Amino acid sequence: MAKYLLLKHYRRNSGPEDLPAAAVPMDQWSEQEVTDHIRYMNDFADRLRERGEFVDGQALRPEGTFVRYDGEGKPPVTDGPFAETKDLIAGWMIIDVDSQERAYEAAAELSAAPGKGGEPIHEWLEVRPFLTESPSATE
Numbered sequence: 001m002a003k004y005l006l007l008k009h010y011r012r013n014s015g016p017e018d019l020p021a022a023a024v025p026m027d028q029w030s031e032q033e034v035t036d037h038i039r040y041m042n043d044f045a046d047r048l049r050e051r052g053e054f055v056d057g058q059a060l061r062p063e064g065t066f067v068r069y070d071g072e073g074k075p076p077v078t079d080g081p082f083a084e085t086k087d088l089i090a091g092w093m094i095i096d097v098d099s100q101e102r103a104y105e106a107a108a109e110l111s112a113a114p115g116k117g118g119e120p121i122h123e124w125l126e127v128r129p130f131l132t133e134s135p136s137a138t139e
Contacts, residue, residue, distance in 0.1 A: 007126035057093030
């Protein structure tokens, strides 16, 4: 089994094609459309649990701040000017599956979540494997 991170992005038009259902931001959906989307996500997580593949998942609020260590004293905190994860990442799910192909299958199913008008949003999901061993420097 290998763990993968499925990242859901706010910006849906970053892939090779832009589909109308994916182009409408969630804040422009009806309350029922949001409810249906969340229900799909929860049902999907339940199906993964039944298969023993679900590890964790969360939706993220749009607020966020960058903080870093900058020597002794109060750490610097900023809201920009760079693209920040709060502008990009809407949520994530961690799965533990038998193969990369299975991770892609799961991501494709998650991409079919309904959006505006109840149509599948066909959103692009970023699929990233967890690092399982320390990287080594090569010459």
